[in-house]
Amino acid sequence: MNPEKLNITNVSTSANCSRDVTVTHIVFPILYSVIFFLGIILNFLSAWIFFKVPSNTVFIVYLKNTVVADILMTLMLPFKILTDSGIGSWRMKVFVCSFSAVIFYETMYINIILLGLIGLDRLLKIVRPFGRNRINSVSQAKRISVAVWVVIFLLSLPNMILTSHKVTAQSVRSCSQLKSPLGIKWHEAVNYICTIIFWFVFISMTLFYTVISKKVYNSYIRSKSKDKASRKKTRFKVFIVVAVFFLCFAPFHFMRLPYTFSQVGIIEDCQLKNRLYVAKETTLWIAATNVLMDPIIYVILCKPFRKLIPGFNSSTNSSLETNI
Template identity: 70%
Template sequence: MNLETLNTTNGSTSVNCTRNLKITQTVFPVLYTVIFLLGIIMHCLSGWIFFNVPSKSVFIVYLKNSVVADIIMILTLPFKILSDSGIGPSQMSVIVCRFSAVIFHESMYINLILLGLIGWDRFVKIVRPHSRNKMDNVSQAKMISVAVWIVIFLLWLPNIILQSSRNCILQKEPLGVEWHKAVSYMGVIIFWFVFISMTLFYTIISKKIYDCYINSKRKVNPSRKKRLKVFIVVAVFLLCFAPYHFLRLPYTFTQVGIIKDCELQNRIYVAKETTQWLAATNVIMDPLIYVMLCRPFRKLIPGFKSSSNSNQEADIK
């Protein structure tokens, strides 16, 4: 019950490996259930709040798109829970391989890119505040958001079309295997592009905050504290997405037979499942961004007292 013979392919070579599924069938379904329940509760509230918040800034446009991506990701989790735990019908594995896993990754990359765009927005508003009105183009932000959804959808769509059975890699058409590898590489490229961009943005933001602190000649600076909140974005990005992408290529190599050692394949598989769970925690981490950086969001939370300080550079007004 806890064992599965994994067949990978590398050209004409077939590689068999017995995979121990004890952890993935017992531990991870529980962990994903926790994320699902917390995510549903948080995003019912988040969705209702943002429905009542007008899209008057670039930042709120990106946050609203993030909420939608989070909700879609949350809705894919029950399929994985039922499939991994073995309590769902046998067809559930087909649904996961062909549809829900693909949609999960689409939503993940949309969220990843949106965090990068939020990082850019924070960079402009803190480092170049005089350019704020020029850069705060809501219509442009909406077009960028739509473009992100369309591009990611089109990149991952062939993974649905070119999948024919429950084994997510072996039963793909030859073109499907190549597209799977290509999309995996593109996903890693997207991650590193956003990662490098955010590193540059937040390095400059850090210097700006430090300079403001030195110039103020005060040990406690409310403005500096407000600006420090922006680092929640990079913290969520690194915690949720960095570990998964460090494992993404090695795992793809096990799928296509480049890595043939069975013991190493099993270790990479467990590491991939662990880091993929961390990536899924993004749906319960994003609300921290909403609360800490979006004042209109905080004002609509029942019982939440928002600061009345008018000097809130890190907040959207």
């Protein structure tokens, strides 16, 4: 076997446990390739459209940051595809472990936080549609967005630099084998921090949309005319945000903690570790589909975005109109 290639049949996870990764090295590269090609088209088109949209609302500020995060995540996929399929060299695997995979996860959590902020903005728009406050100002939204990028980057940076000095084709079979002892501890700590971030946003989104549900339901009950009923019906479209959040990110985080336990030795059963690996890879792919789901949010909820899409006529705009 060429030493520049990775063994895609069995990977040793411990002295007495080997992992059959044939399926994940064949199926998932194909699935990620689909996400990559569609994601490039949808997100660069979204970026081109948003370039023409002024940042005059909190909602648009957060959406523009989401587009940037989605583009970065999409651009990291080819490296994962090449290494997972065994096409890439072991040196590319080093790059993936030290850089592209870190950026992939970094942008994932930026997306999670931004969806939470969008959920908060939707809540404030419905609870206080004409209210003004500091947290719901455009300037504050820009500062919050910058803070999110900086904090997540600073959390991720040690994962890029705390690596082993000796890197060989044998040591690169697992990303954890490339890390220094401090790097392993930091990686474990960041996993827990990111899990806390997800669950904080998860609980917040649940609370936000519980309140939104009550407001929308009460508004629907009070509505008597057909025109009002139609307008109240469009407000249900705000639930696309929470739907994307739960569908894309919840499955992965239900699996991430037990998978982390298997990585750090808390779970030692070989068969269970292999099952957790497959479950993690499956739910990670689901999380990556977020780069395809976010453009749906732009189309359904952002009227200035829709107006710039070629082929969207006025009747379509009217039927989808949502006050942002």
